Amino acid sequence: MAIDERAIVDAVAGLELRGNEEGLIPAFGLHLTTHFANYYNRSSFAVARALEGSGLEEDARTLLVEAGHVCAFNTFGGIMRSAEWDAVVAPMISSREDWIRGMVAVINAFGWGRWTIRELIPDERLCIEIENGYECAGWLKDYPVSHTPRCYLAAGGVAGLMNLLYVGDITLRPTLSDAYYSELFRDARSFGARATSCLACGDDRCVLVATRQP
Amino acid sequence: MVSVMGARLQAIVDRVRRESRGVVNVDLARLNLRVGQPLSRAAMEIPDTHELVAKAEAVANEILGAAQDPNK
Numbered sequence: 001m002a003i004d005e006r007a008i009v010d011a012v013a014g015l016e017l018r019g020n021e022e023g024l025i026p027a028f029g030l031h032l033t034t035h036f037a038n039y040y041n042r043s044s045f046a047v048a049r050a051l052e053g054s055g056l057e058e059d060a061r062t063l064l065v066e067a068g069h070v071c072a073f074n075t076f077g078g079i080m081r082s083a084e085w086d087a088v089v090a091p092m093i094s095s096r097e098d099w100i101r102g103m104v105a106v107i108n109a110f111g112w113g114r115w116t117i118r119e120l121i122p123d124e125r126l127c128i129e130i131e132n133g134y135e136c137a138g139w140l141k142d143y144p145v146s147h148t149p150r151c152y153l154a155a156g157g158v159a160g161l162m163n164l165l166y167v168g169d170i171t172l173r174p175t176l177s178d179a180y181y182s183e184l185f186r187d188a189r190s191f192g193a194r195a196t197s198c199l200a201c202g203d204d205r206c207v208l209v210a211t212r213q214p
Numbered sequence: 215m216v217s218v219m220g221a222r223l224q225a226i227v228d229r230v231r232r233e234s235r236g237v238v239n240v241d242l243a244r245l246n247l248r249v250g251q252p253l254s255r256a257a258m259e260i261p262d263t264h265e266l267v268a269k270a271e272a273v274a275n276e277i278l279g280a281a282q283d284p285n286k
Contacts, residue, residue, distance in 0.1 A: 051247075054250075055251075056246055058255075059242075059243035059244075059247050059252070060247070062239055062243035063243050063244070063247070066237065066240045066243075069237075182236060185237050186237045
């Protein structure tokens with residue numbers, strides 16, 4: 001059976017994910033959060049903008065993308081180990097690459113923008129196109145067209161998908177420990193992602209490409 | 215005493231790179247941001263002032279110490 005994205009989106013939508021009185025969403029074996037879409041955007045963009053012209057812009061980007069790596073590891077990794085994944089996505093999985101296809105379908109159910117896999121070369125390269133990604137849509141709402149890509153969290157997420165599957169092996173349901181994180185993201189074979197196109201820069205969508213880091 | 219331009223700062227950068235137990239480029243970015251100078255890219259162009267070296271050493275110790283002790 002191939003990954004049926006529509007079925008996954010419908011199933012996740014049917015879970016009626018809503019924040020409790022503390023704003024937490026206990027689901028997928030995690031505690032997701034509910035808050036304003038621009039809350040995280042404005043925090044991260046304030047950091048990036050405060051450092052413009054300081055010579056430290058690249059360092060800000062490194063840490064903001066690192067936040068995406070940590071998010072991918074815990075959130076995507078946690079989802080792929082969850083009972084909900086086993087119930088909804090796992091029955092559709094027939095290849096290793098389906099783990100990424102299934103996770104992208106779940107991401108689309110979350111409403112972070114419309115993610116499409118443009119290219120997936122096993123163990124080598126992942127190209128994700130994002131229409132209306134909330135990070136860069138948020139940038140354009142608050143700031144002028146950017147001279148540099150702003151899809152920090154998504155870049156970390158795309159690299160994280162490849163690291164979970166091809167540097168580690170999320171299919172074996174490993175414990176998502178600090179040590180395992182280091183193993184996945186500091187390995188000589190670790191993936192990193194760069195935007196080749198970005199909505200915040202005036203392009204019509206974001207395109208993120210994950211490859212092994214030189 | 216005549217200080218060599220950036221030599222001590224470069225030594226701190228090299229130590230973080232060598233002893234990092236986390237993700238090296240992330241630890242270097244943290245060092246740069248905490249010190250307020252792009253040390254990992256330009257240490258040799260920055261004067262080895264006492265204050266800056268002391269600050270960089272303290273930050274490096276903190277980063278490497280935290281990396282070695284997961285409870286920190």
